[in-house]
Amino acid sequence: MRQLSANELDEICWKHISSLPYFRGMLRAVEHSLYARFDIPGPILDIGAGDGHFAGAYLTGQQCLGVDPWWQPLQEAASRKVYTLLVQADGSALPLSERSFAYAISNSVLEHIPHVQQVLNEVGRAMAPGGMFYFAVPNQRFRTDLWGMQILNALKLHGLASRYERFFNRIARHVNLDPPEVWLERLRAAGFSRVEYWHYFPKWALQMLERGHAAGLPNLLWKKTLGKWVLFPARSNPFLHYRKIRKLLDDPLCEDGTCTFYAARRDA
Template sequence: MPHEWPLDPHSFSKYYAFAPTALALRECIRLQAVRHLELPEPILDVGCGDGVFARLAYPGKQTWGIDINPTELQRAQGTHSYSTLICGNICTVDLPPQFFGSAIANCSLEHVPDLRAALRNVRSALKPGAPLVLIVPTPTWTRRLALTEALGKAGLHSLGNAWGELLDHVFRHVHRIDAATWMRHLEACGFEACEVTMIAQRGVSWAFDILLWPSLVGFLNKKLTGRWVLLPRLRFLTSDLMRISLNALASRVPDAEEAAEYLIVCKARP
């Protein structure tokens, strides 16, 4: 597994200004995992959301964003991350055939019920040999959460499992499948040369779980106002302190064999 700490100060400060700390942490880990990957233009960002990830991951690159949520696309327009934005279902939306040089789906395809329809549509829009990058949860991602582990050590395994199931429901995870199953789906839909890396190690899971509770304020803000953070310009006052605290916490949490997410890189079969 790749080395994930310390957090990049620039990426964390940018995300922390606009997102709850738990989300900023996870997105920074994902950014660190994909930055070394070469993604030829134009890039298709599947499930683009508000566009902050694309702005930090591919600055200056021609990127198209697609999302089924029109409210998220309105926010993405404000980030100026995309040359083109499409509102539609990735399973059925019309995309230009063999147009894109690469594609990425950052924690989006696990929410799509018809996974193979989505993958086939993405494949038809990619040039032969173009890379596709997926970030998806592992089937055991909740096992290394701080609360799940604490309940397990107390002999309350059923409560720990219930906490994990609740989070899967909250985050609307349709697919919690292992790497071999992801590879079978990808190969059946026209992809090859799949490589899988595990990211978001135990320290990330612990910090994410602990930070979920204060981050509930951000989730409530988004429901009521459409924004995670009401006063983003004031967040810089605590950004460095929060980042240093997260780095210190992670350094004290031993890694485990399991991690929370897969980074899958494959290519469109010619």
């Protein structure tokens, strides 16, 4: 990982905080700062392009093929004009020849996919020997470190705490909230035996994100009626929490982080 300058981190933070609800922007800014620490020149295969927001903020001119199974977000991604090509396809059936990409990314996507092993196998098939696959996912602490769950457990309402955790992660459509040991086994089966990983996003940040889902309801209204998440994008806007989030980017890694970033090398 290379070090990023203060100006680079300022730019990364503002790209996300100024255009997303702060709780989503916070996580995306941290993830962006992790990808930016690696040399990923492209062409890049992006598994789970979504609406293209992340690629629009992260890409700096690299050629990139975006893949997503859903048509509506792909239309929004196309409007951003950051992808070289967009393809509607399931990640378990990529319309690509073997060994076609040296770089692949997948940002906060794999945790949502029930058939994740099939998707990883396809990524492995599409990657050239020695190619690098970078991805970010929440880990098992997304189940145990939730603020609402800890409050309910402290009140000895353990049944409610368990139901709260299941509700939160069902709303978030999380399927695979797993520790590194599980991901390492999946990656080995897909042809990636050399893997490094780092935990990030401390508990306080997760709990800030968690509470932000309620505080961010006005953002949803603005998006539906005015077409943008943030009405007043200014660093001085107290509702954006810019300073606190920007400080998080200075030192994003932590051993007990609630998310994990992986760098996996395709076997020869």
